[in-house]
Amino acid sequence: MLMMVFSYADDACICYVGDDWESTFTLASNDLQTIYNWYTSMTLQLNLDKSNYMTFSITSTGQPPEQLTLTIPLSDNQTTTLQKLTSTRYLGIILDQHLKWSPHIQTLQTKLRHLMHIFSNLRRVCSKNILRMVYHALVQSLLQYCICSWGGAYTNAINPLKQNTENYLQHKDRQFHTKTLRSLLDVFPLTDIYMYKMTLYSIKYDHLWPRQITTYNTRRSRQDLVQIRRVNKSLAQRHFYYLGLKLYNIIPQNIKMWKERPLLLKLKTQEFIKQSDLTIEKLLPMT
Numbered sequence: 216m217l218m219m220v221f222s223y224a225d226d227a228c229i230c231y232v233g234d235d236w237e238s239t240f241t242l243a244s245n246d247l248q249t250i251y252n253w254y255t256s257m258t259l260q261l262n263l264d265k266s267n268y269m270t271f272s273i274t275s276t277g278q279p280p281e282q283l284t285l286t287i288p289l290s291d292n293q294t295t296t297l298q299k300l301t302s303t304r305y306l307g308i309i310l311d312q313h314l315k316w317s318p319h320i321q322t323l324q325t326k327l328r329h330l331m332h333i334f335s336n337l338r339r340v341c342s343k344n345i346l347r348m349v350y351h352a353l354v355q356s357l358l359q360y361c362i363c364s365w366g367g368a369y370t371n372a373i374n375p376l377k378q379n380t381e382n383y384l385q386h387k388d389r390q391f392h393t394k395t396l397r398s399l400l401d402v403f404p405l406t407d408i409y410m411y412k413m414t415l416y417s418i419k420y421d422h423l424w425p426r427q428i429t430t431y432n433t434r435r436s437r438q439d440l441v442q443i444r445r446v447n448k449s450l451a452q453r454h455f456y457y458l459g460l461k462l463y464n465i466i467p468q469n470i471k472m473w474k475e476r477p478l479l480l481k482l483k484t485q486e487f488i489k490q491s492d493l494t495i496e497k498l499l500p501m502t
Contacts, residue, residue: 216242223306236270236279243268247287247297255290263287267298269312273450278312308361314450316365317372326357327379350402354380359408363416366409367453367495377405403488410462410493413455414484417463418474424460439471440464452499461498 216239217232229246233239254261268285272278285297302311302318309319330353337346358380366373403411417424424441441464446457470487473480 218242218246226306228305236283240279240283240285244286244288247285251287251289263295263297267300267303269300269303269310271312271314273313273448275313308364314454315372316368319365320368320372320376323357324376324379327354327376330354347402355402355408358405359412362409362412363455363459366405366412367455367458369453373405380405406494407488409495410491411484411488413459413462414466414470414487415480416455417459418466418471418480421463421471421474424463439468453495458495458498462493 216234219230219232221228221230229243231239231243233242251261270279284299286294287297288294300312302309304310309322311318333353334346334349337349341349358376421441425444426441441460443460443464444457446452451457467487470480470483473483
């Protein structure tokens with residue numbers, strides 16, 4: 216059984232990983248009672264109305280039985296049953312119970328559509344430099360937020376978002392190729408934003424990656440390579456902890472060497488992304 220706590224300001228999230236649902240629910244209920252008792256002893260109040268839970272599984276058949284609920288025993292022999300959600304917003308990211316990111320991507324599309332009328336007017340009167348600054352401030356800031364988490368979503372979920380980002384900058388139809396973003400306004404398409412952020416984060420946290428262990432030297436052996444974890448599920452192959460490792464092994468050493476110089480690292484990474492033609496499909500295992 217594994218338990219992890221994530222907190223930011225006054226928001227807290229407790230994650231449990233177990234072999235079966237029944238034991239996981241039992242442990243979570245016991246821990247919640249301990250937390251509630253601690254709050255009470257410190258004359259603090261736990262907001263149970265805003266507390267809820269979500270169970271993660273790849274498919275609906277992997278969800279726990281309906282009779283399993285998460286309850287907190289209170290004083291006077293009373294209990295409170297927490298509300299179960301199928302999706303929730305946490306720190307600006309919408310998580311769904313199957314971790315497929317469709318709800319978050321759909322929310323991004325809605326936000327971008329609300330900005331469309333701004334760009335439709337600016338494109339007629341603003342120069343490319345001003346349009347580029349507005350794009351970075353209003354659009355790319357939304358796209359790149361936590362993109363390492365959701366950017367590897369399935370193609371059918373993320374393609375509409377790619378097309379929408381192109382429509383902001385061009386008076387072109389929806390089939391207009393996204394590479395025109397880079398050539399006309401020198402901004403990254405959505406795929407390149409994802410690869411750029413993944414490159415930076417994979418280098419920043421490379422001390423956490425498992426290193427390849429070789430007992431002999433060959434012409435192709437490199438000390439900077441990391442060990443790729445074997446992943447069988449296609450959903451897991453699209454997460455950062457798989458794609459990030461695959462990407463790290465193809466990043467040139469002359470980029471990794473700038474890890475302690477963040478500004479230079481960003482500039483070198485931008486050049487690397489512009490010169491490369493990286494896609495998610497190239498990082499996925501061959502089928």
